[in-house]
Amino acid sequence: MRIALFATCIVDAMYPETAKSTVKILERLGHEVIFPKAQACCGQMHMNSGYMPEALPVVENHINAFDTEDYDVAVAPSGSCVASVKHQHPFLAERLGKPELKERAKAVGARTYELTQLLVDVLGITNAAEQLGSYFPETITYHPSCHGMRSLGLGDRQLDLLKTVGGITVNELPEADQCCGFGGTFSIKNADVSSAMLEDKVKNICSTGASACSGGDASCLMHIGGGLSRTGAKPKTLHLADILASTMEETVSL
Amino acid sequence: MTQVFLGMPAGGQGNLFEQEPFPKAAHRELGNTQMRKNLRHATHSIRDKRLKVVGELPDWEALRNAGSTIKNNSMATLEERLLEFEKNFTARGGVVHWARDADEANKIVTDLVRGTGATEVVKVKSMATQEIGLNEHLESEGIDAFETDLAELIVQLGQDKPSHILVPAIHKNRTEVRDIFLKEMPVVDPNLTDEPAKLAEAARAHLRKKFLAAKVAISGANFALADTGTLGVVESEGNGRMCLTLPETLITVMGIEKVLPHWEDVEVFMQLLPRSSTGERMNPYTSLWTGVTEDDGPQNVHIVLLDNGRTRALADRFGRTALNCIRCSACMNVCPVYERTGGHAYGSTYPGPIGAILSPLLTGIEVEENGSLPYASSLCGACYEACPVKINIPEILVHLRGEDVDAKREKHKLPTQMDLLMKGGSWALGKGKNIGLLEKALPLGRLAAGKDKKIKKLPGIAAGWTKSRDIPAPPNKSFRDWWSDEKESK
Amino acid sequence: MSAKDEILGRIRTALADTPVTEEVPREYRTTSTMSQEQLIELLVDRLVDYKAGVEVIEAEQIPEFVASKLKDASSVVYPQGLDARWLSALGSEVELRLDAPGARLSVAELDATSAVVTSSAVSVAESGTIILDGQPDQGRRAISLVPDHHVCIVPVSTIVQLLPEAMPRLSITRPLTWISGPSATSDIELERVEGVHGPRTLDVLMVRGL
Structure with missing residues (x-):
């Protein structure tokens, strides 16, 4: 194609x-x-x-x-x-x-x-390790971004694919379906509410013990990553494409 | 673009306005940790209940589709529906009144109460009367209005304001409710505990005499059926039944958008509403009445059909579906913004996601106070997903932001920072080669980030971002340039 | 211009773009898939969940069960159309009060009455809803409202599974009361508790062979 x-x-x-x-x-x-x-x-x-x-x-x-x-x-x-x-x-x-x-x-x-x-x-991909050679030996958690989840109805497609990556451990994110508070200029115009939402997201991510939070939207991940970084929290953010592209030979590092 | 609407309602519209911009009100409410705890507890428990009872129905989506279409049809034929309702309600002995706005509705109700000679009325919870500020108006006219719904009673006794359309005292927890009862009820057991059942019992004792002696009751209505002239009230406590059954005179105040074409439509909404609102399979009590029934219930039955901005909302073809709202409150229960700020931050009688669109649609976005409401959302879409009549709230929020920006464009002489940012962005993002040009400057951003590769402080409006978040240092080279270098040159 | 004319004029202006109406897609369930025994079981489950008392009995057991439910009552109101035999086993110390056209009990009298016995028009199993439509065996609305204890007869033949099945059985223009459990409130912390202004005790006798 x-x-x-x-x-x-x-x-x-x-x-x-x-x-x-x-x-x-x-x-x-x-x-x-x-x-x-x-x-x-x-x-x-x-x-x-x-x-x-x-x-x-x-x-x-x-x-x-x-x-x-x-x-x-x-x-x-x-x-x-x-x-x-x-x-x-x-x-x-x-x-x-x-x-x-x-x-x-x-x-x-x-x-x-x-x-x-x-x-x-x-393309009929159901097993990332087998069909894409994906390999990522880390413990991650996953935030389903709102627009993918609700406007596109992605369901568990992203999470299910991540779970099939070789070497990976996926810990469930509490209150995963809650918005991270980004919302484009919402994060500036209503910075206080946005920050309060982000605070809960950051707390929930840290509670999973994962070394990274993955997701399908770079913008939300930048927002979440910005909050994690500011609070000095350990987890990083990484787009699911980067995890799916990671292989045994060329393993993406955090 | 929305057409210019000529028939603008003049005069007082009641409680539909922000007192201050949303971000300012939100900032204050966010600091109220007890309220935030109460709200988090209540909204989270109702979310789970709603999902459970909605999940039980295999045809939930079919019901939503039917509900949405029925409402759209009703709005599209509103004049006929209202006239049909008027004819049928009148034929059964009811009296129909029309009110252009809050002030006119208040006057009609006051005159009707006066006509009975009563100096006090009992009320069953109604958003429409809250919207028009009826209680305050009656009080100023020397008529006492007693709220009988438990949450409304808590709000009234506590001299507080409602913060939720279904549970107006949602911002109070059981202990706070007990304290209000102990302080404000003339006769109350001093050993009253904060057990909800005991609190409900105290409310029963407090209101019992009022119900039994009331001559006039005032209600809202959840729906009016055009083809039969029937009205319906959905409730839980039996205070509604008391008000609708025992007094001689019943005055109902209802927004004109509540009319449904056919009586069979009840079967759709009575499946959608209780499950969406209290997360119950059915609410304890629903009453339907058609005008006057000889020997059963009030013999003087009135309805005030209220516009108060509804025709203005109807004129907005991208916003009119907001009128489809059945006031279930599912949208606010799932909203992450509402959960954190509470309903008071929205100023208007209608808080939460639906309020953020409905209030400015009813008043006009150019009313300065309500211009900040459509921005009170991260556009996460949880409200649209939960809405039983499928109101696309995020899309209407975005539409109203557009109306707001256009309205302000005309008012402001000098562009704001946001205007300049958006103008610049329009150029930069309007062509591949423009963004490509700007991306050449990415290494400059790396300089700004410094050693730890984080940008921690931005100037101007962007400072809102860096208050609580870092920005990573940008890459050396954009993807676009990498593609040119690596893919195209090979 | 009258308020009515002005509002209707505003509506016409507002709908100048003439939005179209669409056929309502009524693809939701409208016919039951359950046997009568399943319907009974479902309705019992729902009513118990609402904290109503429920018994499934035979027609000839009605007097006995009415009497046992009302053993603590000192007075009972009943509508004129109610089968008087249903009250025949009540103890002589229980005062029976008939509410009939021309001989209505006052609100104060109803308030001083311990309980009420009525029949019902139709019940919806899926939502646990009993519907009263003011027929002579159910009486006017006040009698099933003011006394604190409601004993309601539900003939099993009147149970349907779905609300859309109940609709054709109702005369919509009569005063309707839909009852799903005793009075309750969710107004404190959105938790349901039973017992506010309406009858705090609801006993449902589901009767076979009636």
Whole structure:
């Protein structure tokens, strides 16, 4: 399959390793990965902050970059950005009275998958150790990010895949389904509430005794990681793509 | 974009407003550790109960789909539904009144009570009368209104404000409730314990005489059935039955959005509502009445149909589904923001996720006080998942943020920091080559991070982030550049 | 302009985009899959969960069970349409008070009455709900409300599994009271406790062969 990588702005700029991991996993399975260079961002920050006219060029850019016949499916290592592409892009187009853009947005959305959605639902991966050679000899816990869990309905896809990584121990995170408090500019506009939510998340992660908290969204992990780092807590954060890409030969270190 | 709405309700809208911006109110409430403990306990126990009873129904999603469609249809044909209800309710001996806003509704009710000669009324919990501030108004007119729902009683006796739509005293624990009873009830056992059953018994004793002697009762309604003219009240304690049955005069105040097209629709909502709200298979008591029944219950029966901003919300085609709300409170029970700030932080009668959309929809987002409400959410989506009528609260929150930014754009001459950030971001993220250009500066960020590779302090509005979180040092090279160097050059 | 005209005008303006109505997808369950014995068992389970007293008995046992439930009562009110034989085993010390058209008990008299016996119209097993619709064997609403103890007869033939099955059996415009256990509240810490303003004791006699 020819797979277009939608790296997402935060991974592109801040966590390039996660995008490389995504490429590695897919190439390991024998697929061809392309990176449409016109891509930049899904525009979620603008939309969620209420800046709709400012979001429009960002959304249009994404649709222009991905509304091509050049690939079979698009994939992103993010539940949140994929949910934005699938749900928010058509909504913005509708809201701004652009029916043509809405149709194009829906078409792009229909071909865009979150990484584990693609791996499990399309590529039939159920055992990471066997099918991807994944190996990661650490004890981790896992935070299911809200948009992946609720907007995309990922269910246990991410957790189940992580559990099948070779050498791994996955400790259950108490109150896992509770938001970490990131919410984009919510973390700035309502910093106090956001911090109170983060505090509980950090506490719960530390209670698992894991050396890392994994998840499917770099943004939430940056938020959680920022809280862990500030409180001097031991656990690190690591995107699940990096864990799935880790192998016996090239083991990712924390 | 939402059309400009011309028929704007004028005059007093009652208790629908923030007194201060949400972040400020939230900051204060977050410091109330006892309240946070109480709320955490209550919301967590109700979450589990709700999941259990919802999980019992194999057709829960089918019920949600039906409930959502029935409500949408009702809103789409609201004029016909209301006229049909009026015709049927009137034919059965009821009297229908219409109120444009809170002030008008308060006046209608006051005049009706006066007409009976009564100087006191008993009340069964009603969001609509809370919204319009009826009790305060009656009091100013020399009429005593006695709340009879246990939680409302706790709030009224404690001279407090409701903080939850189902359990208005959710922010109080049993010991605090006992203390209020001991202090405020004229006749009370001084050895009253904080056992909930004993507290319920004290409330029974306190209100019994009031019920038996009441001449006038005021209620809300959970639904009105257009094709039969029937009203329904869903409750637990029997205080509702007392109010709806014993007095001679019954005055119901109900928002116009509560009307359902067909009486069979009750079968959908009476499955959705109790399980979503108290986490019970069914609430202890539900009463339905159609106008006046000879020889049974009140013989003077009135309803006040209340607009108070509902038509304004209806005009917003991206926000109107907020009117589908059946006031179950599931959204606030699952909300991580509500759990930590409590209901008082939202100012309005309607707190939590539904309040964050409903209040500004009813008043208009341009009302400064309510402009901060749509931001009171991390958009985690737990509310949408729990909503029995599938109101897409996160989407409406985002829509209202858009309305707020647009409204402020017109007001402010100078752009705010956020405006500038978003404008800059729009350019930077609007083209692959623009973000690519900026990413060339990533090594500068590494310099800012220093030795321990953490950025600990940011200026301006971003300081909110670094108050409690570090930012990692950025990488040397973006993925985009790595791709160019490693993949394309080979 | 009247408030009514103005509000209706606002509604028309608000709906200028003429949103469409859709066929309601009623794909939820509307027919029972249970035998009568299963229905009885389910209803018993639900009512017990609500802390109601429940007995499953034969028709001829009604007087005996009514008497045993009301052994501590000093007075009992009953509606005119109730089968008077059901009260025949009550002790002579129990005062029987008939509530009939033209001879209504006052609220104060009801308050001074220990208990009430009524029949019921239909019961929903899945939610443990007994519905009274004001027929002569159930009486007006006040009599099943003010006395602190309610003994309610539920003929097993009136039990359905699902709420949608109960709806066609109701005359919706009569005053309806749906009862799911004795009065209760969840207002303190969202925990349910039984016994507030409505009858604090609910005894349900589920009767076969009635």
